[in-house]
Amino acid sequence: MSTSTSTTTSTDTGTKTITLTEDELDPYVTHAATRSWLASPGLPGPGLPGDGGLLTFEALRAGGPRTVADSMGDPDLLAADLRDQLVIGALRGPADAETESILLDGATGEVSTTYVLQDRPDLMDRRPLAPSLQVLTDFVAATEEMAARRGRFASYEGRFGPKAVAGMSRQLLAVFEEGTGGEVPPFWRMAALIRPLALVAGPPADAALTLDLPTRLLDEEFGQGRVARFEDVDFPAALAHEPTRRFLRETGLPEDGFLFQLDTDVPLPTLAEYYEDERPGEYTADELPDDADHLIRLGHLIEDNSLVVDGATGAILNWSEPEATLYALNTDISTLAFTLWLLHREKTIDETLSHELTADAYDQLATTMTQTLSTVDPTGSAPQSTWHYWTELFQDEAGGVL
Structure with a gap:
């Protein structure tokens, strides 16, 4: 050699x-x-x-x-x-x-x-x-151009929403089909169908939150009447973060996000109130986080996890009951909503393709989903991250999460 x-x-x-x-x-x-x-x-x-x-x-x-x-x-x-x-x-x-x-x-x-x-x-x-290194190099370049809205995808600069995503997806898939004679490998099919989803929402004008989700995006994805919106009377005093309050009032969250069930019993409780009123005796004050009075429980995740929001900063956290530990989940309420939308969209796409994505290369799909989410919300890939709920769930092939 x-x-x-x-x-x-x-x-x-x-x-x-x-x-x-x-x-x-x-x-x-x-x-x-x-x-x-x-x-x-x-x-x-x-x-x-x-x-x-x-x-x-x-x-x-x-x-x-x-x-x-x-x-x-x-x-x-x-x-x-x-x-x-x-x-x-x-x-x-x-x-x-x-x-x-x-x-x-x-x-x-x-x-x-x-x-x-x-x-x-x-x-x-x-x-x-x-089929060749030349085609491979072009596929990589096309995918990067799509993500950056440059080169062949420069016309999409400044455009957001489902129509823009659908257009980018079709154009990228056409590049892959041309390069492979129509026999697109799963890795690139996922790149065309999943990666453009990261560009559905743009930055908000006031930068109060990470994303500005298109109007009615959640309603169109989950269905009318399945997205809950809140009123000020539903918020505890501990929820002082106004951008989060405004998002919950105007945009809302899906009641059933597959991996997340929203608490529809209002007003929303703090984590301390939830255990005191709903499950007394299960956790003492010493076993709960120090700031349990300032963590608002939005609902529950599977496997005994609660989804909470920090009332002061708007950060979205995962409270793991088995470990009695708080973990970072999402940057804020807007990226949480995007994550729930992304999961639902992926499952809809896979069902439309007769489960071609999950059947052919589940591990590649899990990686594609994780990387797509990280381009919008790097919480799970931050250097200080030791464990991340969404990343672990995406990779759970046995549980069939995707």
């Missing part, structure tokens, strides 16, 4: 790309177009991006490509079609962790992914990702 170092070049736009020397390509890459793409020095198109939000090719920097067999402790148990595949990178997961390895077929130029299972190589298989 070559031990030479791959070349990093910078284009005129400042984007770093990775190219390989002829020695690094030999004898692994024989496909002419792939060799040309990887070996072309210093041009804006050829080569691979070193790192990004969707995937990373940093594995190529240290010593060029290596085969799956070379990366395994016991390659004899590998399927024959996996042994000579080249490991060139990895997909990104939550908090930028690497998940599946990206594989290149040096003879055909096709790109796929696999989970490297050192203890059970006999269980490893491949998922299609792209």
